Amino acid sequence: MYDVIIIGSGPCGIATAIYLKRYGYNPIIIAKDNGALERATLIENYYGINSISGHDLALSGINQAKNLQIPIMSEEVIDVSIEKNFVVKTSNNSYEAKALMLAMGKSRAKNPLAQKFEGAGVSYCATCDGFFYRKKKIAIVGNGKYMLEELSVLKNLTNDILIFSDGKPLDVEVPYKTITDKIIDFKGDDSGLKEIVTKNDSYEIDGCFMAIGSMQGFSIASHIGIATNNENILVNSDYMTNIKGIFAGGDLIGGLLQVSKAVSDGANAALGIKKYLMSK
């Protein structure tokens, strides 16, 4: 049992962890990778560091947390649930904590081609929207354990399932037809999504569930009922979402998508979390 589970090991997640640890709390970080920062070639606008690659900055942050004995698990989050406490299920384990901090950044896993059909055939949450596609032809876009988790919900609703790995290697085995070539378009009409077009073929479908990579912020938000606006998670001045005990910061809550802002969010969220834990 931890005080706080922080999902994300980028600038916001690490900053939250450092502040919480120094406040005397017991945080754990869960993150599959270092997110968007990892892919930044060169950062030259972060105060105090003249020039550094995204990779090196991400590593510095992780080492800073490790120096404070903060556990960092490189695991894929596949489910988040609210029980007596908050439970985060990964591909390997299950973790429980009194508070939850979402800092996994903006879902770069979103397919921009699919955006126009969001809420009209494209969903990011099988538990939320699966029922609408009962006995229909469903596509799941994904290639790992999170896709399997979404599949485990959807397979009870229909037998007509196609898995699209979208050009990525399939990391898990599935007893369904799998299309591995890259998706080049999502087609439909005013009533919604009708067809997924890949490099080599096209497939008629009724609905499509996006489950690429780990469970993304937006999926978690939909899944547990966190209020969002324009794909940003809404937080109050304590960085708490509409669900008591769940906090968010960094790119996920919108604003300037910059390291400095994410770090500041993390420091501020840690203060909000401290207030919350003290009030319990």
Added chain:
Amino acid sequence: MYDVIIIGSGPCGIATAIYLKRYGYNPIIIAKDNGALERATLIENYYGINSISGHDLALSGINQAKNLQIPIMSEEVIDVSIEKNFVVKTSNNSYEAKALMLAMGKSRAKNPLAQKFEGAGVSYCATCDGFFYRKKKIAIVGNGKYMLEELSVLKNLTNDILIFSDGKPLDVEVPYKTITDKIIDFKGDDSGLKEIVTKNDSYEIDGCFMAIGSMQGFSIASHIGIATNNENILVNSDYMTNIKGIFAGGDLIGGLLQVSKAVSDGANAALGIKKYLMSK
């Protein structure tokens, strides 16, 4: 003529300058010293840097700005005025810009002993409050050119002036009685301040003007009519104060008094300033 004058070379001021420069603008930084950061022994909670002295972090920031050819003037700000543009007068020069960014941190020059008489005998702005003490017995607490600037306003109102350097060496010459021993108390009653007590003596006075060190954020705010609340400068979501073209960030606007938050404020304020300059 600059695009933006930034007062303060701490985390917020430097971050604002870096972002503005990279947006293609022409900022200048004016700062007498590196502020509160300079006095922080060790900083271990700033993302990306495991452990650094305040002095070294401040220097890194300044070098970062210098690498971008941003001019940094080590001068004391003694007056700020709003003309066609914004004019900042220092002990050596006068600078003009289309926008002004206040990032000089929280006034550590405030004397906590005097706090209880703020607005009741203690003032931070001769231009604002001098008139109330016409022909009365006035104290000015200060030891440098900013004190002289305040004196130049007050000497037209009364001849009865005492200068308190509050234990500091007097850096300028004044044709008034000067008390150099340390102030140990401000005394008065319900009607306000009555007496300044120093280590070796005590002095009856009617009013006291605080003008230690450079012109502090709070003094500038009072001086030009910037709205404040609980000694924090109020800003909107663009980090603009109630005066168009004047922005503020960092410790001056309150919130978490941390490097990360000041840096984030700087980045956000730069975006606000860019918006403002583009709209002109």
